[in-house]
Amino acid sequence: MKEVIKAIGNVFISMPKGLFVTFKHLFIKPVTLDYPKQKNPMSPRYRGKHYLERYDDGTERCVCCGLCAAACPADAIYMEPDETEKGERCAKVYEINLLRCIFCGFCEEACPEEAIFLGQEYEFSAGDRDSFIWTKEEMLVQHPRKDNPLKRVIRRVRKVYGVTDKVK
Numbered sequence: 326m327k328e329v330i331k332a333i334g335n336v337f338i339s340m341p342k343g344l345f346v347t348f349k350h351l352f353i354k355p356v357t358l359d360y361p362k363q364k365n366p367m368s369p370r371y372r373g374k375h376y377l378e379r380y381d382d383g384t385e386r387c388v389c390c391g392l393c394a395a396a397c398p399a400d401a402i403y404m405e406p407d408e409t410e411k412g413e414r415c416a417k418v419y420e421i422n423l424l425r426c427i428f429c430g431f432c433e434e435a436c437p438e439e440a441i442f443l444g445q446e447y448e449f450s451a452g453d454r455d456s457f458i459w460t461k462e463e464m465l466v467q468h469p470r471k472d473n474p475l476k477r478v479i480r481r482v483r484k485v486y487g488v489t490d491k492v493k
């Protein structure tokens with residue numbers, strides 16, 4: 326008889342209690358995201374994938390001076406110089422080894438041409454080591470740019486005023 330009463334108690338007291346806990350979560354904002362459809366914005370201080378900047382006419386800003394490689398504490402940057410048809414110095418090869426890179430941002434700080442910057446992209450996992458050697462072609466920003474040009478202005482202003490915000 327005791328067990329019957331206990332079972333009835335479970336049905337009319339314990340189960341509704343449990344269902345109430347479930348039900349009340351229907352009205353609470355979820356803490357999880359439907360990744361990759363939804364993405365959390367990264368912290369403004371986050372340093373992600375490197376990009377090589379261009380001038381407005383599309384020419385590359387990098388002059389292969391080597392200052393970024395000299396500043397890199399992880400020895401992650403490799404480059405070979407070349408000359409354009411106009412006789413201007415440029416990079417024939419510019420590579421960053423992501424397996425060495427510690428995303429410190431020293432390369433960005435050292436660059437006198439504002440040619441390299443670390444964006445906010447973090448989705449660059451790969452299954453083989455070679456994919457972690459980023460080439461110049463992979464890092465050069467698109468020309469013409471598809472993103473909002475206002476972002477470039479904001480990034481420039483932030484750099485000038487020493488704010489470490491990174492905007493791709």
Ligand code: SF4
Nearest residue numbers: 397426427429430432
């Ligand atoms: S972020 Fe730091 S470790 Fe990575 S390439 Fe630049 S200087 Fe080197």
Ligand code: SF4
Nearest residue numbers: 387388390391393436
């Ligand atoms: S990215 Fe900047 S610092 Fe590095 S080689 Fe090019 S111009 Fe020089």
